[in-house]
Amino acid sequence: xxxxxxxxxxxxxxxxxxxxxxxxxxxxxxxxxxxxxxxxxxxxxxxxxxxxxxxxxxxxxxxxxxxxxxxxxxxxxxxxxxxxxxxxxxxxxxxxxxxxxxxxxxxxxxxxxxxxxxxxxxxxxxxxxxxxxxxxxxxxxxxxxxxxxxxxxxxxxxxxxxxxxxxxxxxxxxxxxxxxxxxxxxxxxxxxxxxxxxxxxxxxxxxxxxxxxxxxxxxxxxxxxxxxxxxxxxxxxxxxxxxxxxxxxxxxxxxxxxxxxxxxxxxxxxxxxxxxxxxxxxxxxxxxxxxxxxxxxxxxxxxxxxxxxxxxxxxxxxxxxxxxxxxxxxxxxxxxxxxxxxxxxxxxxxxxxxxxxxxxxxxxxxxxxxxxxxxxxxxxxxxxxxxxxxxxxxxxxxxxxxxxxxxxxxxxxxxxxxxxxxxxxxxxxxxxxxxxxxxxxxxxxxxxxxxxxxxxxxxxxxxxxxxxxxxxxxxxxxxxxxxxxxxxxxxxxxxxxxxxxxxxxxxxxxxxxxxxxxxxxxxxxxxxxxxxxxxxxxxxxxxxxxxxxxxxxxxxxxxxxxxxxxxxxxxxxxxxxxxxxxxxxxxxxxxxxxxxxxxxxxxxxxxxxxxxxxxxxxxxxxxxxxxxxxxxxxxxxxxxxxxxxxxxxxxxxxxxxxxxxxxxxxxxxxxxxxxx
Numbered sequence: 001x002x003x004x005x006x007x008x009x010x011x012x013x014x015x016x017x018x019x020x021x022x023x024x025x026x027x028x029x030x031x032x033x034x035x036x037x038x039x040x041x042x043x044x045x046x047x048x049x050x051x052x053x054x055x056x057x058x059x060x061x062x063x064x065x066x067x068x069x070x071x072x073x074x075x076x077x078x079x080x081x082x083x084x085x086x087x088x089x090x091x092x093x094x095x096x097x098x099x100x101x102x103x104x105x106x107x108x109x110x111x112x113x114x115x116x117x118x119x120x121x122x123x124x125x126x127x128x129x130x131x132x133x134x135x136x137x138x139x140x141x142x143x144x145x146x147x148x149x150x151x152x153x154x155x156x157x158x159x160x161x162x163x164x165x166x167x168x169x170x171x172x173x174x175x176x177x178x179x180x181x182x183x184x185x186x187x188x189x190x191x192x193x194x195x196x197x198x199x200x201x202x203x204x205x206x207x208x209x210x211x212x213x214x215x216x217x218x219x220x221x222x223x224x225x226x227x228x229x230x231x232x233x234x235x236x237x238x239x240x241x242x243x244x245x246x247x248x249x250x251x252x253x254x255x256x257x258x259x260x261x262x263x264x265x266x267x268x269x270x271x272x273x274x275x276x277x278x279x280x281x282x283x284x285x286x287x288x289x290x291x292x293x294x295x296x297x298x299x300x301x302x303x304x305x306x307x308x309x310x311x312x313x314x315x316x317x318x319x320x321x322x323x324x325x326x327x328x329x330x331x332x333x334x335x336x337x338x339x340x341x342x343x344x345x346x347x348x349x350x351x352x353x354x355x356x357x358x359x360x361x362x363x364x365x366x367x368x369x370x371x372x373x374x375x376x377x378x379x380x381x382x383x384x385x386x387x388x389x390x391x392x393x394x395x396x397x398x399x400x401x402x403x404x405x406x407x408x409x410x411x412x413x414x415x416x417x418x419x420x421x422x423x424x425x426x427x428x429x430x431x432x433x434x435x436x437x438x439x440x441x442x443x444x445x446x447x448x449x450x451x452x453x454x455x456x457x458x459x460x461x462x463x464x465x466x467x468x469x470x471x472x473x474x475x476x477x478x479x480x481x482x483x484x485x486x487x488x489x490x491x492x493x494x495x496x497x498x499x500x501x502x503x504x505x506x507x508x509x510x511x512x513x514x515x516x517x518x519x520x521x522x523x524x525x526x527x528x529x530x531x532x533x534x535x536x537x538x539x540x541x542x543x544x545x546x547x548x549x550x551x552x553x554x555x556x557x558x559x560x561x562x563x564x565x566x567x568x569x570x571x572x573x574x575x576x577x578x579x580x581x582x583x584x585x586x587x588x589x590x591x592x593x594x595x596x597x598x599x600x601x602x603x604x605x606x607x608x609x610x611x612x613x614x615x616x617x618x619x620x621x622x623x624x625x626x627x628x629x630x631x632x633x634x635x636x637x638x639x640x641x642x643x644x645x646x647x648x649x650x651x652x653x654x655x656x657x658x659x660x661x662x663x664x665x666x667x668x669x670x671x672x673x674x675x676x
């Protein structure tokens with residue numbers, strides 16, 4: 001069973017710098033989304049998580065390679081080496097280039113900064129020697145320059161390749177004698193044209209390609225991932241404004257070169273750069289206007305007046321409220337007044353930005369339109385039909401036994417948002433006042449959240465939503481809160497299969513504990529599965545209840561980065577509005593049963609009906625590599641049950657239980673690994 005490699009992992013652990021990571025994410029997301037999810041990865045995750053099967057490219061940004069060594073020498077580097085040798089890809093910028101060379105020689109003879117030694121990865125079999133240009137200062141732009149690179153066009157055969165371009169430089173080395181290693185799979189992609197301050201040996205290689213087993217690596221001395229638009233020309237460094245201007249003039253050539261490098265690695269690259277979209281306004285509405293009015297009443301104690309405007313300031317975000325009773329439809333398209341605030345940047349969410357650059361979205365005021373008279377019309381939210389959503393919600397509810405308790409009756413929608421989970425879970429004052437089942441959804445997320453610290457741009461076509469579940473503490477013994485992730489997964493699969501007549505054959509399954517998989521339509525045998533969705537549950541404890549935010553992402557109409565529901569040949573294409581309504585009605589039905597009966601025989605059988613793991617044989621890494629057969633989950637705390645196997649895979653009689661938050665399941669390798 002195989003899986004598509006869809007993740008671009010950018011190392012953000014010890015040794016990396018925040019700015020270098022941000023520049024990597026910015027440039028790679030623009031060039032590789034939505035074909036790939038560009039996310040960060042920690043050192044612990046590299047060592048302990050099963051990341052290799054889903055990773056297309058591992059990226060090491062600028063920073064200090066000694067920090068990389070301290071964290072990853074030994075087990076971490078062995079995993080990275082095996083990943084590349086078995087067909088994986090590696091991209092090392094500056095410090096990431098030093099780190100992947102056989103030997104690092106940095107500022108030799110400088111007592112305060114000298115770093116000399118062999119490195120374990122050794123993708124480049126020679127030495128990376130620096131600094132190529134003198135003047136480097138740690139954590140400073142004092143030694144930067146816009147250095148000119150000459151491209152070896154014969155080595156880059158795909159894309160539009162420039163002859164020359166100026167690239168941001170700050171402390172990188174030169175790959176010594178790189179042309180001499182041609183017989184070992186090394187190709188020079190670019191050379192410095194300026195005179196170097198260290199001995200480069202033969203040539204003056206600034207960017208190289210290294211064939212490593214079945215995989216490959218590209219290592220750079222400069223920073224082709226740094227875009228001028230993200231550099232401040234006004235910092236207190238003499239001449240830095242001229243450096244930024246030079247980089248700005250060559251930005252198209254920089255982008256073309258970076259594209260060509262990614263293409264050489266065999267990645268699918270956008271020929272048109274995908275700019276990260278600006279945030280849109282948010283729309284709050286409910287099935288009945290009375291429900292919306294009650295929510296606003298519950299928020300009254302949070303609302304303050306600022307320059308005559310209603311504002312809610314919470315822990316993570318600031319919201320500017322506009323009530324429908326106070327604005328006309330003709331005014332919706334007009335820009336709302338700017339609210340002065342020391343947390344704001346140059347614009348409000350929803351206003352245009354003339355520069356596509358790295359943005360701190362937490363510093364943008366989110367405009368919230370409160371529809372307390374009627375639900376939004378299609379011209380107000382052209383990518384989400386509120387009338388269709390609420391009509392389907394009422395229709396599905398009429399065939400269930402919810403008694404008006406259906407999740408999703410109150411909805412917060414934005415065409416472009418940061419993250420539906422973040423807006424709810426990180427603004428705890430707001431969260432405490434929202435009703436059970438309140439749901440936030442979006443067309444595009446620019447900072448979508450996954451497990452751990454993963455953040456990425458979620459494209460249009462994905463069904464993305466987060467639902468508030470207020471789970472009473474008194475139910476803990478009968479209905480532990482840990483089962484929410486299982487109920488959400490069940491609701492998704494059941495919602496798909498009961499979407500309408502004929503959809504029960506749509507080939508979607510559950511993967512323990514919180515992923516949704518589908519049969520790969522490219523494999524006619526039906527034996528290959530790919531991930532199309534995931535679930536993230538965050539919870540706070542408040543007095544007598546758990547305040548939970550259940551976040552869901554599900555590929556519905558978007559083909560990238562894996563596949564989608566509409567590629568599975570359903571009787572008719574899914575629509576986001578109807579599918580959201582169906583999943584939420586199933587979720588509320590399952591949840592109401594759960595709080596009454598716990599995870600009973602009915603829910604247990606329903607879960608096993610849809611999951612992938614019945615009788616699967618796995619290896620338990622945390623138990624010394626023993627083999628075991630999956631038997632199910634416990635109905636008290638939702639632990640995974642595994643039966644130990646001995647000689648010839650015969651049961652030993654020993655039963656093990658594994659926590660979902662302590663172990664990760666690499667389904668495709670049959671491996672359960674302990675998390676950090």
